[in-house]
Amino acid sequence: MVLPMLNPTTSFCGTEQPSHLPEAIRQKIFDHPCYSEQAHHFFARMHVAVAPACNIQCHYCNRKYNCANESRPGVVAELLTPEQAVKKVLVVAAAIPEMTIVGIAGPGDPLANPQRTFSTLRQVAEQAPDLKFCLSTNGLALPRYVDEIVRHNIGHVTITINCLDPVIGAHIYPWIFWQHKRIRRQEAAAILIEQQQRGLEMLVERGILVKVNSVLIPGINDKHLKVVAQVVKAKGAFLHNIIPLIAQPEHGTYYGLTRHREPTAQELATVQADCAVDMTMMRHCRQCRADAVGRLGEDRGAEFSLEQLENKEVDYAAAMLRRQAVQQALAKQLINRQCNSEVKLQFIPVKKKPLAGSPSTRSIRMAVASKGNGLINEHFGHAKAFLIYEASSQGVCFIDRRQTELYCEGSDICGDKEVVLENIIQLLADCEVVLCARIGFEPWRALEAAGLFPNNEHALEPIEVAVKAVYQERLNASQPAQFTTGCKIA
Amino acid sequence: MAFAIVEVCINCWACELVCPNNAIVEAKPHFFIAAEQCTECAGDYAEPQCVGICPIEGAIVDEYQKPLNPLGSLIPIPLKQRRETLTVP
The missing domain is CATH 3.30.420.130 (Dinitrogenase iron-molybdenum cofactor biosynthesis domain)
Incomplete structure (x- = not known):
């Protein structure tokens, strides 16, 4: 089978941005809505919820409440087996031809469910070779699975790094499960931080694009995130995405129940601006669900429930041709936009x-x-x-x-x-x-x-x-x- | 000698993945420990693996129905707020 490919290599014009980026990276982010602010206007992604288990506890997360009507990380309507996930990917790819990226983001941690995660991606790669993969992880098991990540052609990995200091981490992570033991507070945070940093270094060394997510938690890590930005940039992370704490009591999280304050839009913008001096800042994140489908900010997950997937057959070879045509048209629009020399986008340090x-x-x-x-x-x-x-x-x-x-x-x-x-x-x-x-x-x-x-x-x-x-x-x-x-x- | 999973289980699969005896099985309405296979990890690990990774207080109990992760042991939410959670739908 001939793979339809977007080829942005030849089509990027001279004066566009992000001009400071090496060619290989520009290609990698060209159609990834989460890594490119420009791409997110045109291309879509989907998350498959195949990874239920988690190996750590974060104070902004409560695994108990999964809800169809809520939009935030860690929330899913239904858990999928790898086989169900593959079916869903094929149906969505046929229905939404601008969908270029399949990600696994939970609802737990993809690397705490390595078999389900890698088996899903292996099967998708066999049946839908025009899709790209990404993962989003807390980083605890990352060093152990870097080889597998490379082997499965996962081009993009997001690590959630909220701090570099175990004293701060003790206020964010009550425990981790590590080497067959539950480890608590500061000791837990120290191990987690060490694994995240090692994982980041290893991924960069292997040429994988790393985005770092940091949850802005007022009074806990707001002053510290600038240091995080400096360090992860120095280690080669490509993008920093500072997202606001979500802490409503009805979510049942520790921060929600203890009435921890969420940052205001202005506070968030200020911290993002402070950190952007040190590194490229993502500002278009929608903090999407672990089973989101569509362009960022629109969630079409409800159109593709398990029930609706039944009896659906996909002729993927035909779908792939259609996808290629649609994606090439979108790529043209996107390139035109990038070539407009009047326009300078978010890749310019603020x-x-x-x-x-x-x-x-x-x-x-x-x-x-x-x-x-x-x-x-x-x-x-x-x-x-x-x-x-x-x-x-x-x-x-x-x-x-x-x-x-x-x-x-x-x-x-x-x-x-x-x-x-x-x-x-x-x-x-x-x-x-x-x-x-x-x-x-x-x-x-x-x-x-x-x-x-x-x-x-x-x-x-x-x-x-x-x-x-x-x-x-x-x-x-x-x-x-x-x-x-x-x-x-x- | 065997543990059991009770109804507060959220079916997150974490215990199933770490059990050295494959004693934990997916079931409705929640995961289930096959008592004849559960060794409480004696001889394998210093602490029972399911108890070590379970995120839900009270979800795994011993043979006397005593929670192995009692209330307050995993998430340090003060009692006052906990009472409020009970009223949250």
């Missing part, structure tokens, strides 16, 4: 703190309503989340994605509109502009009154191009406060 009072170096944050493909293509009232971008003289940089309630739920059920609008205004308090495809008159007025200028003049344009253009307009406007755009009412 240099913060412009000179006070100097308008030419002022940075401006904008909130964008988008439903994908990197375009401003969502109605303000239909936006489930806003993408936050920051424009400065350095270029345009993606900051984060902020979830919101829908302003408009449909025809007549926009009950608490004012409350929702007030919440959105607060959520976007650090922004100056809201870019959307359309917006109603009422929200327009309310946003403008709050100093958040709505702009729908760039509907259907690529986000970064529009952000850059609006940034220039606003800098050129002598008095930014009086800046308004032509109001096209939806």
Whole structure:
């Protein structure tokens, strides 16, 4: 069988980013939505929940509550056997041709379930050779399985590293299971940290791309993450993904039940900016479920339950041709976007703190309503989340994605509109502009009154191009406060 | 001499993977220890493996129904908050 391949090698143009990356790495991240902010607008991934067991306990995790309606790591609707997982992968790959990556992220730890994990990937590789693999692990068993990871062609591994100091680790990990014993607190943290670091070094040595996830836990590791960023970068990690602690009491986790505070969006952005100076920062993570399916931020898992998979037959050879065509078209769009020399993306290290009072170096944050493909293509009232971008003289940089309630739920059920609008205004308090495809008159007025200028003049344009253009307009406007755009009412 | 798994088990497979005697089997509504095969790991390991890796307090009991990971032994949640969890749906 001839493998359809995306070949970004020849198509990357000279001036695009991420230009500082070696060619081999650019190829590896080109269509991986979790490793490339640009790719996540175009390509999709799926997680197969084949790995239930875990070898450590983290205070932000409770394995008891698995729920179909929740979206957060460690949560799955149904556990799959390797055979069921392979079937699911084939069905999803046929239905979602832009799905390029199969990952195993739990709900436990993939390497605490080595047989199920590797057997799944081996069978997928045999039957669907156009898919790429990744794993997400706590790192405890990583050094032991690096050879297996290489053998199974797993190109990307994510290690969750929350600290380098066992004293801090003792507040995050109550115990680990190590060499046939349960080991607790500081001693446990010391072993875990050592294995994570060794695993990281070994993976880098073998040419595997490593992303490091760190959970930002206020009061525990918030001050420490900068050191983590420095060390993992020095050891060759490719990307650092700082994600906010999720700690609601109803999740039954230690942090949830002890009412540990979650970081605010602003706190998260500040820590991310501090750490980005030292290394490339991922800002588009959606903290997805261990059985998520689709593009980041959209979860189509419910369409592919075990029940629905029954009686489904897939002609994968035919599906692969279709996948190839769709992926090549998407690759073209993505490359066009990368070649736009106006656009500078998140791979540029963020240099913060412009000179006070100097308008030419002022940075401006904008909130964008988008439903994908990197375009401003969502109605303000239909936006489930806003993408936050920051424009400065350095270029345009993606900051984060902020979830919101829908302003408009449909025809007549926009009950608490004012409350929702007030919440959105607060959520976007650090922004100056809201870019959307359309917006109603009422929200327009309310946003403008709050100093958040709505702009729908760039509907259907690529986000970064529009952000850059609006940034220039606003800098050129002598008095930014009086800046308004032509109001096209939806 | 054998342990047993009780209803608070969350079916996470961890014990099944570490049992040296293959005494633990997947079952409904939860995993099950085949008493005739369970040696409590005597002769194999210093501590029983299922008890060592189980994340759920109270899920594995000894022959007198005594929990081997009693309440508070795995996650140090204060009693007050624990009571609140009972009211969480």
